[in-house]
Amino acid sequence: MPSLSLLSDKRFQLALNGGFGLVLLVVAVFSTRRFVRGGWPLHHADPVLVAGSAALFLIAYAFKAWGWQRLFAKHERPGAGALAAAGGAACVGGIALPGRVDDAIRIAVVRRFPGTRTGLGALGISLIVLGMLDNAALTPLASVAAVDADSWTVRAGFGVVAGAGVLAAVVIALLPRATAWPRVTRFRLGRWLGGHTHCTSEACAAWVLVSVSWALRGTAVFLLLNALSMTNSFPLALAFLCASAASAALPIAPAGAATQAGAGAAILIASGVHTTEAIAFSVAAQALIIVTGAAVILFVAAWQLALRIRPRAASV
Numbered sequence: 001m002p003s004l005s006l007l008s009d010k011r012f013q014l015a016l017n018g019g020f021g022l023v024l025l026v027v028a029v030f031s032t033r034r035f036v037r038g039g040w041p042l043h044h045a046d047p048v049l050v051a052g053s054a055a056l057f058l059i060a061y062a063f064k065a066w067g068w069q070r071l072f073a074k075h076e077r078p079g080a081g082a083l084a085a086a087g088g089a090a091c092v093g094g095i096a097l098p099g100r101v102d103d104a105i106r107i108a109v110v111r112r113f114p115g116t117r118t119g120l121g122a123l124g125i126s127l128i129v130l131g132m133l134d135n136a137a138l139t140p141l142a143s144v145a146a147v148d149a150d151s152w153t154v155r156a157g158f159g160v161v162a163g164a165g166v167l168a169a170v171v172i173a174l175l176p177r178a179t180a181w182p183r184v185t186r187f188r189l190g191r192w193l194g195g196h197t198h199c200t201s202e203a204c205a206a207w208v209l210v211s212v213s214w215a216l217r218g219t220a221v222f223l224l225l226n227a228l229s230m231t232n233s234f235p236l237a238l239a240f241l242c243a244s245a246a247s248a249a250l251p252i253a254p255a256g257a258a259t260q261a262g263a264g265a266a267i268l269i270a271s272g273v274h275t276t277e278a279i280a281f282s283v284a285a286q287a288l289i290i291v292t293g294a295a296v297i298l299f300v301a302a303w304q305l306a307l308r309i310r311p312r313a314a315s316v
Helices: 004-038 047-069 080-093 102-111 120-148 152-178 188-196 200-227 234-248 256-270 275-315
Strands: none
Touching: 047 080, 047 120, 047 200, 047 275, 080 102, 080 275, 102 120, 120 152, 120 200, 120 234, 152 200, 152 234, 200 234, 200 275, 234 256, 234 275, 256 275
């Protein structure tokens, strides 16, 4: 007979899954009503390019999950499906929740995912390092955007993003050595950090995978710009992506998706794009990212359901 703790844990998982399903349903209903009344910003876009952009966003979630997975010790490493679902849930939650709450969503999803043995502390450290890897991966993108920018203020902004990425890369490279110092290891917390800190080779592999994820996102934005016949400038697509990503790093902000859409629209307007078109494109891009995030959650949930049904079917 299952214990009360096991039953309560299963009920919590069912409530969590049901909550995410309800959120997805509400988002779908309100989004449909909004676009039926006001018009979908991509209704004049090339459907082939829009589909290609959505596919690249989906693949980018997978590479980000694989990169995040490398930051855990092998004995407590979560599955890529759990990390991909956490990323999708954080993206969907960004519709209404303030900035930086997405990390709490990621932790909650991974901790309650079936088969996860990762502790809360290891998850927190991995998210901090993942954020620094994001900054490091954005360095070449921000450098290209800074060179292409016409305004010195915009160049300075992207220069700050690139500089922060270089600093983050240095910190990541020195972190394993710092946790091995005798002054650190003599404390219990220091020894714990040393046991849960990534090695340099794993950090490099994670950086490559995260960089591929951001490159795929940049290409997806470029396809979306071409789908609307707005521009064929790849540096502008990178500038839009970097501005949106930089705004997501704000410690306190309104709804995360709205902040990112506003930052992206500001870059397009500064580059000469008409204000109405810039705002419409930013809303469409964020909507596409959120829809692909919801698709990741549904795909992972369907995969987990299939894995549970298969043993039952085989035993019958």
